[in-house]
Amino acid sequence: MPSLKDLRNRIASVKATQKITKAMQMVAAAKLKRAQNAAEAARPYAEKMEAVLANLTGAVTGSDAPVLLSGTGQDKVHLLVVATAERGLCGAFNTSIVRLARERALALQAEGKTVKFFCVGRKGYDLIRRQFDKQIVGYIEFRAVKQLSYAQAEEVSAQVLKLFAEGQFDIATLFFSKFKSVIAQIPTAQQIIPAQVAGGAAAPAADNAPYEFEPGEAEILADLLPRNVTIQIFKAILENAASEQGARMSSMDNATRNAGEMIKKQTLKYNRARQAMITKELIEIISGAEAL
């Protein structure tokens, strides 16, 4: 049976924890708003890029298509680009992304394919390192970065494209968490190299006007495809940032509620123990008086 002082201390410490989780939840809520705005602001660019790419890929096909679009013709070596958060305390956010990547990696390995990892974010790196240490070919973290910007995405894509140019892999898949709502984040796998174009050749321009190109179509496509990889990564990073804050918000909300419940239980226990002690003292006094 813990003493009254023990119980008091325990309640005080849970209260302190509750204050922290409450503050974290509110900070996450504020950051979530900003992250959502950033993700929304990036959307027009990505959409336009997709539309133009769909137009162009219809025009450039066959053997003269760039390798970023048509692939290397093999699928032996897979690169899994795993984007996670820099910090923990956000529920199952990091683990669910890593789990998806790990399942994919094991499935690919069972098929006899080679799997390599490229980690973006410290948490994912720590988790993947435990199992696939030797297969990690690159690692970037943004811990020092306050506001995610396009420059970070450029940094990642430059490294990925460099690996591709060196022939280190055939297919690259990006793992991140799609932001659906505060309580629902969906871990997602998206193939970025070779590029997957929505609609593909079957989607002609809506207004059906033939475009003129300057310089040629192939040159524009060669210029556009690396940019497309960058924008996909940028989109993933922003979605991830929003998802992370959403996950942190809901998990901290849970933690605050749990702490509240714990305080209630402990307070009940404390009061019961206090009353028991008072009763005991009274009995002692009364029985002492009776004995006289």
Place this chain on the structure above:
Amino acid sequence: MATFHFELVSPERQLFSGAVDQVMVPGSEGDFGVLAGHAPFVATLRPGILTIHADGQPKRLYVRGGFAEISAGGLTVLAERATAVEDLHADQIDREIRDAEEDLTDAKDDAHRIKASDRLDQLKSVKAALATAGATH
């Protein structure tokens, strides 16, 4: 004067959206002007100054990396970097010039070297254009 819809989008945000009279775009094969009713056209950009002519004072922006698309819906410029000329600092251009110079010295084959020296020339011309613009203001 007939106007048309123009959008300037960078990955981080939308910088301009609205009706304009004319836009001068720095294309990779030369500047071109876009007026209402332009034929469908896609062109890549070189680093340079994009000028928007709408009501009042023409607006000048420095754009880098991206492309312009003209369709029936109007003109859309996707630029990786876009900064209003007034907000542009000379040291920013200087830094990019330094980067380009490094690229040039690092270039391993002719294709890369040509590309890097082109970039360097383009950036230097932007700097010169800005310097003269600053002097006339």
